[in-house]
Amino acid sequence: MHRGRRIGFHDHGQGDRVLVMTHGLLMDKRMYGTLAPTLVETGHRVIAVDMLGHGASDQPHDMTAYSMEQFGRDVIALLDHLDLPQAVIGGTSLGANVSLEVAVAAPARVRALVLEMPVLENALPAAAAAFVPLALALRVSQPSMRLVSGLARRIPRSHLLVDTMLDFVRRDPAASLAVLDGLIFGRIAPPIEARRALRHPTLVIGHPSDPIHPFSDADRIARELSHARLVTAGSIAEWRVRPKRLDAELRRFLDEVWRPVATAAA
Numbered sequence: 286m287h288r289g290r291r292i293g294f295h296d297h298g299q300g301d302r303v304l305v306m307t308h309g310l311l312m313d314k315r316m317y318g319t320l321a322p323t324l325v326e327t328g329h330r331v332i333a334v335d336m337l338g339h340g341a342s343d344q345p346h347d348m349t350a351y352s353m354e355q356f357g358r359d360v361i362a363l364l365d366h367l368d369l370p371q372a373v374i375g376g377t378s379l380g381a382n383v384s385l386e387v388a389v390a391a392p393a394r395v396r397a398l399v400l401e402m403p404v405l406e407n408a409l410p411a412a413a414a415a416f417v418p419l420a421l422a423l424r425v426s427q428p429s430m431r432l433v434s435g436l437a438r439r440i441p442r443s444h445l446l447v448d449t450m451l452d453f454v455r456r457d458p459a460a461s462l463a464v465l466d467g468l469i470f471g472r473i474a475p476p477i478e479a480r481r482a483l484r485h486p487t488l489v490i491g492h493p494s495d496p497i498h499p500f501s502d503a504d505r506i507a508r509e510l511s512h513a514r515l516v517t518a519g520s521i522a523e524w525r526v527r528p529k530r531l532d533a534e535l536r537r538f539l540d541e542v543w544r545p546v547a548t549a550a551a
Contacts, residue, residue: 290350292359293341294334296367298325302543303372304399305332305360307380310468311453311461313340316377320524323532329539332372334363336383344460351467353474357386364394373542375399375488378498382474385506388483389475397542398487399535401524402498403506405474411496412473420465423458430458480509488538490531492518514538 295314304324308316314333321331335342336356360383364372373396374384381400388395404412423430434455453461474480487510491503498521507515516534518524524531 290337290343290345291341292334292337292343292363294332294363295321296330296332297321298328298330300328300330302328302539303330303332303369304539305334305363305372305374306399307334307336307356307360307376307383308339309376309378309380309402311339311456311464315340319528320532320535323528324536324539327536332363332367334360336379338460338464344457344463346459346463348463348466348470351464352471353382353386353468354390354472356383357390360384360387361391361394364391370394371396373397373399373539375401377401378404379468385475385480385483388485389479392483392485395485397538398483398485398510399490399538400487400503400506401490402492402495402521403474403489403502404498405502405505407499407501407505408497409473411499413469415497416465416469420462420469423462423465427458427462434458477509480506483510484512485510486538486542487513488535489513489515490518490524490534491515492520492523495521 293314298321306314306317306320308314314335317331317333321333324331337359338344338351356379360374371394374387375381375398376384378401381403384398384400385403388398434457487507489503489507491500492498493500500517503515507513516531518531
């Protein structure tokens with residue numbers, strides 16, 4: 286519980302090499318259901334968290350409950366709850382931006398950053414073009430959307446990509462609207478000056494062919510952060526359908542990040 290509201294998470298594995306991962310907008314922690322066990326096999330502990338309004342977390346219908354800054358504070362509260370002085374913080378899309386908020390608000394709690402498909406200034410026109418009409422559609426069609434979501438929740442879970450699409454339809458439409466309203470009227474990411482001040486080792490993963498997650502934003506954050514490395518994915522789907530290469534990139538990065546701890550222990 287944080288601020289009187291439940292924040293859901295799944296704790297995979299154990300040990301001191303902790304990675305906290307946050308999902309994309311209107312998705313949930315299950316998007317890391319394949320990655321987490323893979324990392325656990327190589328000695329990592331992976332905590333997949335649901336932001337407020339998503340997954341197993343509470344889903345208030347009040348737009349003031351949602352902002353990037355508050356999501357960042359919720360992740361810091363999770364670190365406190367689990368007695369974790371420090372962890373690698375990462376995520377996809379929304380989760381990448383939340384990770385930046387955590388690093389700006391509590392830099393000492395962040396061992397390193399993993400940013401897949403960050404959404405920065407170059408994405409704003411496309412994001413507005415996509416999410417403002419979506420919010421309007423949810424606002425005028427909630428009764429029918431509630432019926433559709435109830436039917437969608439009866440469909441058994443099957444494949445990650447199929448379920449990723451269906452999970453939006455399965456959601457409470459009033460909660461989805463509140464999340465979108467809260468984020469649309471708030472800041473999308475920490476200001477440029479705050480980002481440039483970050484000194485954490487960072488793995489940035491970007492890909493072409495998606496206006497909401499333009500490669501130029503991934504390139505931009507990699508240039509802004511003094512200790513960042515940029516990896517280009519073949520597409521938005523590569524890490525979901527052919528994860529071997531990007532899994533290896535992440536494992537290599539995590540080994541580098543935690544190597545001083547292992548050396549000190551030895």
